Amino acid sequence: MADLHITINRDKGAIAGQIASELRDSIRLGRLTPGTRLPASRDLAADLRVSRGVVVEAYEQLVAEGFLISRVGSGTQVAPAAARAPAVEDPAPVTRAPYYGHRPTSPDLGHFPRERWLASVRHVLATVPADALDYGDPGGVPELREELAGYLRRVRAADVRPENLVVVGGVAQGLSLILHVLTRTALAVEDPSSHRQAPLLRRAGAQLVPVPVDEQGLDVAALRARRADSVLVTPAHQFPTGVVLSPARRAALLEWAREGDRTILEDDYDAEFRFDRDPVGCLQGLAPDRVILSGSVSKALAPGLRLGWVVAPAHLADAVRRARGELDLGSPVIEQYALAHFLRTGGYDKHLRRMRREYHRRRDALVLALAEHAPGVRVRGIEAGLHVYLDLPPGWDEDRVAAAALELGLSAEAVAPMRSSAGPPAVVVGFARLPARKAVEAVLGLKVRMSGQN
Ligand SMILES: Cc1ncc(COP(=O)(O)O)c(C=O)c1O
Incomplete structure (x- = not known):
């Protein structure tokens, strides 16, 4: 059974993706050779202090990509041809984009149903x-x-x-x-x-x-x-x-x-x-x-x-x-x-049902965090979609809010370029990739960056 050295950065989120990426690199570089048995998901989860589901997700991802094989009774192993797995299957983006999303309307691509699509x-x-x-x-x-x-x-x-x-x-x-x-x-x-x-x-x-x-x-x-x-x-x-x-x-x-x-x-x-x-x-x-x-x-x-x-x-x-x-x-x-x-x-249909539940949670967390920690911001347009519209309190400049949100990894855009004439300051913020547990942190970060502005 391989003893794995995996480093994860909890602040970056997407833990399953990080585990998958570390394992993929180890296989590519030959640190993990074909046939090597990986620890049971329960054991690795305990070592890394993450939930078992996160490890299962990482393993499943690599099985779908052909780096690992999983057999009932013999656990998960590095696939025989894994070292030659084509680079085209590496999901690493060509350019590094803000973690929580590119456009406020974009979905959470970390949840793309790779296995079923494959x-x-x-x-x-x-x-x-x-x-x-x-x-x-x-x-x-x-x-x-x-x-x-x-x-x-x-x-x-x-x-x-x-x-x-x-x-x-x-x-x-x-x-x-x-x-x-x-x-x-x-x-x-x-x-x-x-x-x-x-x-x-x-x-x-x-x-x-x-x-x-x-x-x-x-x-x-x-x-x-x-x-x-x-x-x-x-x-x-x-x-x-x-x-x-x-x-x-x-x-x-x-x-x-x-x-x-x-x-x-x-x-x-x-x-x-x-x-x-x-x-x-x-x-x-x-x-x-x-x-x-x-x-x-x-x-x-x-x-x-x-x-x-x-x-x-x-x-x-x-x-x-x-x-x-x-x-x-x-x-x-x-x-x-x-x-x-x-x-x-x-x-x-299955993917939509799953993502609807997840986005619902993320939207609720962001809306609640805004209500509690930034009550001067009016939130609109929450019934549907993957973004919210924020009317800003007096003195908040929309370009600065959008820039601060981007710094925090949120995808955000000022509304002025979307209007034909001037209007009250507002921004659009995407929540699809903002994990529910990060919502308060993001809103507090925004508030800190905007305090003192005038
Ligand atoms: C309002 C609106 N319509 C259409 C699109 C483009 O969609 P598609 O990717 O289907 O071309 C977007 C993309 O963000 C959008 O925000």
Whole structure:
């Protein structure tokens, strides 16, 4: 049985990841040779003074990567070919990013379901015929369109059949493609809204018409006072304010679209994560002839997969599909088949259930810590999603708060660049990667950094 020398830094969190990384390095460097038996998870957990589940998670990770093998009765051993495990399986990031996240809306990628995803990829590679790896339908492989249509009907109450759905490389690409095919381009956008999206929308030919957002979501009366052919909204969880579009506003928005033969682009970017009440169905389900829905696996699985969907009336779906064919010939097929398998075998639902519970805990911890230790900060938009919107107390400068939060490892962004005109100071803070037990420390750290500012 190997006696392991493993150093962990408790302040850095992600202990399972640290253990996995140390073991991986030891195997690569030959300190642990093929066939070496590792301590039972219970023993190693006791040595390191961590819970057994943490060690099990680290071992499972390395089994999935092929560095270790685990057999009932003979425990966990270094795999025979482990020393030659390809570097491509090393999950170490190319550049070191702030630990708790890159963008406030990003998920906790440390929880990516590697093992189940790997099982889906393995299944695909073992079963798809060679021809399936040729250029495919630019609208997506039929198996995935079928699975996604079923999922969106079931979970988002969308009105969708596979022929209305086009597989794309995320919401960002979906919106670009939609704007390529819509001929009219005066596009109303929420104010504030994602400052990352604006350049993409302009580049796709849209003229942006900002419309204010209030406590009920997009101000439809203000929208009526402007000239726009279409509108881009985030009804399930407005970005950045986190407001859920009220039922009255949903009705008014659909009315606006119907009476003027206008189009609503629905960005459903983080709708899977709704914590206190049942999810609100998407707008598209209420008016499939007027609404084009875009969503992706970026929040549920990982942004790096670049897999998403556009759901549109048949003629528009067909135009989007053809545009995709002309622009870049479609999304990678192995990943598409893998996602279809992952959905079909329940992996997606299971992962979402697990992460919803975890994010719920993390959100509660952050909201409580803010209420107790920074009562001057008003927290908004907590019903759903992976970020909160913080209205700052007088004297707190949003750039300095965002910079201080980043120093503490929190992903945070000032709201000013997301507005078309000046507004009260606010920041957006992501909580997906902030462990619940670190929330008080993070809030206290923020308070200390902001005290004395003026
Ligand atoms: C409001 C909003 N919409 C869309 C996206 C992009 O999503 P995707 O990764 O699906 O392109 C983001 C990403 O953070 C977002 O915040």
